[in-house]
Amino acid sequence: xxxxxxxxxxxxxxxxxxxxxxxxxxxxxxxxxxxxxxxxxxxxxxxxxxxxxxxxxxxxxxxxxxxxxxxxxxxxxxxxxxxxxxxxxxxxxxxxxxxxxxxxxxxxxxxxxxxxxxxxxxxxxxxxxxxxxxxxxxxxxxxxxxxxxxxxxxxxxxxxxxxxxxxxxxxxxxxxxxxxxxxxxxxxxxxxxxxxxxxxxxxxxxxxxxxxxxxxxxxxxxxxxxxx
Numbered sequence: 001x002x003x004x005x006x007x008x009x010x011x012x013x014x015x016x017x018x019x020x021x022x023x024x025x026x027x028x029x030x031x032x033x034x035x036x037x038x039x040x041x042x043x044x045x046x047x048x049x050x051x052x053x054x055x056x057x058x059x060x061x062x063x064x065x066x067x068x069x070x071x072x073x074x075x076x077x078x079x080x081x082x083x084x085x086x087x088x089x090x091x092x093x094x095x096x097x098x099x100x101x102x103x104x105x106x107x108x109x110x111x112x113x114x115x116x117x118x119x120x121x122x123x124x125x126x127x128x129x130x131x132x133x134x135x136x137x138x139x140x141x142x143x144x145x146x147x148x149x150x151x152x153x154x155x156x157x158x159x160x161x162x163x164x165x166x167x168x169x170x171x172x173x174x175x176x177x178x179x180x181x182x183x184x185x186x187x188x189x190x191x192x193x194x195x196x197x198x199x200x201x202x203x204x205x206x207x208x209x210x211x212x213x214x215x216x217x218x219x220x221x222x223x224x225x226x227x228x
Contacts, residue, residue, distance in 0.1 A: 024053065024226055036222060040195060042172065042188075052187060054225055055194035062099075062197060063124060071095060071128040074121075076139060077162035078109060079169075083179050090189060091117040093125075094165045098200070100193035101125050105186045114142035122146070132158050168196055198222065 025032045038046035039054055073096040078089045089109045093101040102121040106113040114136075132153045133139040143149045172192060179185040198221075201214045 024050070032226075033223065036225060039191075040199075040222065042176075042192065042195070044176070047191060048187070051191035055191040057225060058194045058198050059190075066125070071126060073130045073132060074101065074128040075132045075159050075162035075165075076118075077134065077159060077166070078136070079166050081105070081173070081179070081185060083182060083185060088182060088185070089113065090169075090185065092162065092165065092189075092193075093117075093121045094162045095128075096161070098161060098165060098202070099197045100165060103186070103189040103193055105182050105189065107182075109136070109138060111138045111141040111145075114138040115145055118142050118146060132162070134159055168192070 023032075025035055028035065030038075035046055035050060036054075039050050042051070075094040075096075076091070077094075078091045081088050081090050089106050091102075091104045091106065091113065093103075095101055102117070102124065104113075104117045104120060106116070127148075128151075130151050130153055131139075131143060131148065132155075135154050140149065140152060143152055169189070169192060172188075173179075176188070179188070199215070199218050201211055201218070203211055206214065
């Protein structure tokens with residue numbers, strides 16, 4: 001790795017928040033390094049205890065860093081998830097580079113659910129130029145309510161970016177043997193999206209050196225989350 005890339009990795013790590021008060025790991029005998037690794041791999045106990053805190057911090061930094069960028073296209077889609085045998089819907093927004101922007105769990109798949117999801121996404125991430133969706137009428141109705149009905153693209157195969165982003169979630173869902181509560185699903189979807197966004201370096205589009213440098217920078221940033 002070049003010296004410039006090493007300095008970049010160190011700079012990303014130094015920009016993370018340090019503990020101004022008591023460290024969050026003080027009541028646990030397990031070391032902070034092990035806890036961070038367990039959250040990254042989503043070991044259930046540590047993921048539930050520290051996952052939301054880590055996810056909120058990494059999400060805040062990414063949102064702050066992307067506010068000046070141009071979000072020219074969002075891909076919106078919903079997926080079916082069973083909770084205790086009852087069908088629920090996980091709404092997800094993905095940007096044009098494949099990063100998961102927002103997730104929301106609802107019991108219905110109608111205009112009100114789509115409107116709630118869109119308002120939450122727009123409040124946090126701003127407004128894109130184009131919304132890519134399937135032909136679900138709820139998307140069109142919600143966008144019209146927000147005055148963005150003319151910015152919708154429903155072309156064939158246009159929403160493959162969102163469909164492909166479901167695959168890592170489905171793999172982890174099978175490993176966890178599904179969910180029992182909406183709250184657990186919402187928490188997991190948020191944490192899983194933040195971790196995937198943080199470590200997803202698009203290996204197929206990078207050279208070996210650039211991939212290793214980006215991966216090292218991401219690991220350095222993760223290891224310094226809430227460091228003393």
